[in-house]
Structures are given as C-alpha cells and as structure tokens.
C-alpha cells in the first residue's frame with residue numbers, strides 16, 4: 117500500500133435549499149394565506165481523525181468532495197430536508213491547512229476529533245415567514261445561501277513518542293521489530309524502508325509508540341537519498357534514538373556518522389536537537405563492532421548523550437536502552453507538568 121502523507125483537496129459544502137412561495141389553496145377558502153416553507157440547510161463537510169485510516173491515500177486519489185444540498189421548501193409550510201453532512205475520515209495526526217493562506221485550520225491528533233471545514237449554506241425563508249399584519253400575502257421568498265467552497269492542504273505528521281534515526285542499513289527496522297509489534301521489511305541493503313512504520317512498545321509498566329523512518333545520509337537536506345521529508349514524522353516525538361552501525365562494513369567512522377546525523381537533523385529543524393536524544397551503537401554482536409564501540413562510546417558520552425552498545429539482532433543490551441527510554445519519557449512528562 118502506498119504511504120501518502122500530503123495532499124490537496126477541494127471541498128464544496130451543499131447549498132441551502134430555496135424558500136418556497138406558495139398560497140394555501142382549498143375549496144371554500146377563497147384567500148388562503150401564504151404557506152411556502154423554508155429551504156433545508158446544506159450539509160457540512162467534516163474531517164474526522166480515525167484510527168482505521170493510516171495514510172492520505174484516499175484523499176490523494178479522490179481530491180474532490182461535495183456534501184448534499186438542502187431541499188427546497190414546499191407549500192403547506194413544508195420545510196425542505198437538510199442535506200446530509202459528509203464525514204471524511206483521515207489518519208490521526210493530520211494537519212489541515214488553508215491552501216491559499218497556509219494557515220493551520222486544525223490539527224487532528226485525537227481519535228474521533230472532528231472539525232467542520234466547510235459549512236453548508238443556510239436554507240432560504242419561505243414566503244410564509246414574510247407575512248405581517250400589513251403584508252398578508254407576500255409574493256417573495258429567499259433563495260438558499262451557497263455552501264462554503266475551499267481548497268485545503270492535508271499533511272500527515274505521525275504521532276510517536278520515540279523516533280529512530282540512522283543511516284540506511286543501521287538496523288532501525290531490526291530494532292523496532294525486536295522491541296515492538298511492528299514487522300517492517302528488513303534487508304541487507306540501503307533504503308529498504310521507504311515509508312515510516314509505527315510500533316507499540318510495552319516495557320515493564322510503560323507503553324509508548326516508536327517510529328521507524330527511512331535512512332538518512334549525508335546531504336539529505338539537499339535531497340540526497342530520500343531527503344529529509346520523512347523527518348516530519350519524528351517532529352512530534354519526545355525522544356530521538358540514533359542508531360549507529362558499528363560493523364566494519366560501513367567503512368565510516370561511527371563518530372563521524374553520528375555528527376552527520378545530527379547535522380542533517382539540525383538543518384531540517386533546530387527544534388529536533390532540543391529533544392531528548394539517546395545514541396545506540398548497533399551490531400555489537402560482531403567482534404569488530406565491539407572494538408570500534410569503545411572509542412565511540414567515550415566520544416558520544418563526552419558530548420553529553422546517553423550512549424549504549426547493543427545488538428538489535430541478538431537483543432543484547434536492549435533492556436538497558438528500553439529502561440533509559442522509559443526513564444527519559446517519564447522525566448519529560450514530569451518536566452512538562454511543572455511548566
């Protein structure tokens with residue numbers, strides 16, 4: 117399934133129905149009064165955050181939506197039926213922007229959260245409403261008002277607590293599959309992961325959501341590799357977990373790898389570097405990796421980051437990392453409560 121995280125949509129809410137101009141006509145009632153009913157209102161268009169939708173695929177392929185118009189009023193004081201509202205389900209984490217102004221209209225972050233993005237037009241009044249003591253037989257009625265029509269941009273930013281960041285092939289997908297329910301594709305070549313994966317982690321008494329995103333390489337901020345566009349999916353996380361490949365295969369100095377990752381994140385958004393960050397030196401089941409890890413641990417700890425040598429493949433060292441993640445997430449929560 118394609119993973120679509122941006123799209124444009126055009127919405128047209130239903131027009132209101134027209135009011136009706138009519139007079140009571142009955143045998144033996146020579147001058148029946150006005151009895152034209154009001155038009156019904158047009159349906160609204162509503163965006164709703166649903167846990168059953170995971171991408172903006174539907175909206176990308178069907179970018180036009182219309183809700184039902186209100187029915188016209190009728191004689192005998194019959195009000196027209198209102199048009200039905202149209203509810204469009206979008207993934208949790210969808211940001212709604214006005215396409216013209218780029219203003220944020222809504223950020224749908226909770227299950228079931230709704231926003232009316234286009235209001236249906238009001239129904240017009242029927243002539244019965246215009247009758248007064250001096251004007252007993254009004255021959256006019258109102259047309260319905262038009263429903264709102266607008267273009268929007270939808271942008272999905274996943275909601276996760278922890279984001280995995282690393283070069284391609286560092287073992288991010290292996291890591292998430294080891295600690296969570298996620299089962300992404302894992303393979304021995306770069307750019308195996310092309311779309312983000314979310315995984316639910318249960319560790320001791322805590323639950324949190326982890327996001328695995330495609331790998332990042334030097335120059336990603338200039339579009340090299342898959343670029344940095346997937347970083348938007350970790351913008352809302354509270355903690356970044358860097359995975360650095362310690363195997364000799366990479367032919368890169370792991371310290372340099374870490375510096376490049378940070379630089380790329382910073383060039384996407386300085387704010388990412390304000391998040392809590394933990395570094396995992398991965399593939400330490402390999403003898404050569406263990407050796408290389410010693411120097412790297414010192415270098416990274418010197419810069420003030422918690423750093424762990426581990427193996428996503430064998431599971432070695434993962435318990436300590438999960439403990440640290442939970443500790444940092446809880447500390448973050450406490451800090452927020454005191455703001």
Ligand SMILES: Nc1nc2c(ncn2[C@@H]2O[C@H](COP(=O)(O)OP(=O)(O)OP(=O)(O)O)[C@@H](O)[C@H]2O)c(=O)[nH]1
Nearest residue numbers: 284285286287288289290303307308309331428429
């Ligand atoms: N020896 C060893 N191999 C590992 C470890 N973790 C991952 N690998 C291997 O490294 C390769 C890449 O793993 P992935 O989990 O697909 O890496 P990734 O970071 O998700 O890669 P991309 O999706 O391309 O960014 C696979 O062949 C894994 O089996 C580890 O701890 N030790």
Ligand SMILES: [Mg+2]
Nearest residue numbers: 288289308309
């Ligand atoms: Mg992967």
